[in-house]
Amino acid sequence: MDFLRLLFGLSEALASEDLAALKFLSLEHVSLRKQEAIREPQAFFLALQEQGLLAEDDLAFLKELLFRIHRIDLLSEHLGSSRQEMERELLVPGRAKVSPFRHLLFQLSENISRDELKSFKFLLRKELPKCKLDDETTMIDILIEMEKKGILGEDNLSTLKTNCEKLDKTLLKKIEEYELNSRVEDRLWASQIAHDSPGTRKEFCQPGDVYKMNSQPRGICLILNNHNFERARTEVPKIKMLKDRNGTDADAEALRQVFTKLHFEVKEYKDLTAEEIRHTVKNYQMMDHMNKDCFVCCILSHGDKGIIFGTDGQEIPIQELTTSFTGLKCISLAGKPKVFFIQACQGDTFQRGITIETDSGELDSSVEADARFQLECIPDEADFLLGMATIKDYVSYRSPTRGTWYIQSLCQHLENSCPRGEDILSILTAVNHEVSRKYDRLNQGKQMPQPSFTLRKKLIFPI
Incomplete structure (x- = not known):
């Protein structure tokens, strides 16, 4: 009750211009979309509580906000603090929650x-x-x-x-x-x-060469995971070869674990039709990412040249999905890295291996090939990264029990290398090296992933 009386007393003392200032200073923590419905200080305090920024035993952010808007009278009368105390407190590294910007x-x-x-x-x-x-x-x-x-x-x-x-x-x-x-x-x-x-x-x-990556969470990691293609085999006779993608759940779980450790909010959607994929991507395009630093999308599905299949066998151009997040279509992600990892083949040709004395590639005879896919899918504008499972015209491999060569290697290298401060392109180079050493003895097949990017800075996910 004392806590509620405290918040009520503050809300009664705050003017409308004070509330506007408090909301503005909190934009990195409370999204603009949520703020649009806030008309009273009580609603603002509730939003802070929902974000974990205000509690009876944690008034630090509230004190900082009142200090920033120069309401020292409220700081002193209601919260027992002072200008001098806040000046000392905010000198402690990492203590301030209002960004310098x-x-x-x-x-x-x-x-x-x-x-x-x-x-x-x-x-x-x-x-x-x-x-x-x-x-x-x-x-x-x-x-x-x-x-x-x-x-x-x-x-x-x-x-x-x-x-x-x-x-x-x-x-x-x-x-x-x-x-x-x-x-x-x-x-x-x-x-x-x-x-x-x-x-x-x-x-x-080097200074200025690293994307900012300190929001909590850092952003959304969207996983589109298609496994069951029975509907496609039933309804679309021409693509009866689309088998169920056994092993894909192992990939989705690996992605979930690693991106959770990298401080992303992971959202997974399973077995979506083409229209459902469009609708899901549209929802995330329209979302307010202003208080996020990055967006990641992982697509696990069958595909063909330049498209992916929904579970109903209908096609979606990959470029339609990636360009949904350009600066003009998703303003709150402008200038921020947009990362796409695509697990699918880019063709139906088996890449032949060349015998090299030091190449001791791993054998896995129980692998399958995803359907065909093509690379020309990355937007022309800056800040995009597209990680492809394999180069154009070739298959990629998936174990029905352990997942795909590419996604499993990617997740392992992210988990091992991000704590060391390595950037994403160095990590993808290591993934290329590891996957290229694997070998499908049954088809004498190899696989070489291929990243494509328009990043302007180093992309690092520090832990």
Whole structure:
């Protein structure tokens, strides 16, 4: 009851502009979609509790928020803290939950004058809809709209800097100070990775070359796992060769375990028809990923050239699925890495092995081939990674009991190498090496996975 009275007392003392500021500072933790329904402080406090950010024995984030919006009176009267105590507390590394980027934007919103805000809106008249630039729109509203449109982000400050330079040099100076501090933090973090990871190559740890990867959770790992193709064999006579994909559940479980350890929220969907796959992907495209750092999608199914099959035998172009997450179609993932792992063949040809004295490839006579598949499926824009099980025109192998060569190797290398700070391309190179050494004696077959990417930075999943 004391805790409830505390929250009630705070909610009574907070003005509407205070609530707007609290919501803005919490955007990395409470998504914009959830915030849109919050009209009262009590609802905001409830959202914090649902996210595990507020409890009777944990008031740290609430104290930080009140400190950030300069409500020292509430901090002192209701929470028994002070400005000096919070200043000392937030100097402790890792203690602050409001990101430096979010704090920078809030400071800009506080320091811009009424006339400067009018001018700022005028400068954005080509980028934002007119209805978002009326007299009632605050600077916080403008910044949120800029983020939604993809013209503002931690790695995308150019529009903000250009406009602030035209209005007020002191605003520009704050942004430049933030960029300088960020470069210093990048350098320190890279140095820590190099120090903790003896085998990490130095070029993987240069300042500014690593995607931000510190949100909790880091993002969604979507697994589309098709096993039962009985409906396809019954309803689509021309593809009666589509067998059930025995062993795929072993792959899905391995993916679930490793991406859970990598701090992703794993969502698995089994035995979807083509239309159900489209609907599922559309749902995740429309989701607000603003407080996430990455998106991963793993597709385990039969396929043909450039497509995958639903369990009903209907086709879906792979490019349709990957391009659903481009910056224009999924703004909250703009500038963030989008990773796709595809387990399927790219053809029906068996890749022949060449006898090499040091090649002691593993034998597995009980393997099957997934259906055909093709590579030209990665979007042209930046920040995509497509990991393919095999090169174009060739089969990939799946054990009916142990899963596929590619996915099992991928999961093992992710689990072993991510704690050492290795980046994803180095890990995929190691996967290539391991899978290429395996050997199907029955068909004298080999397999070579193939990554394709438009990443702009090193992608590392530190643990």
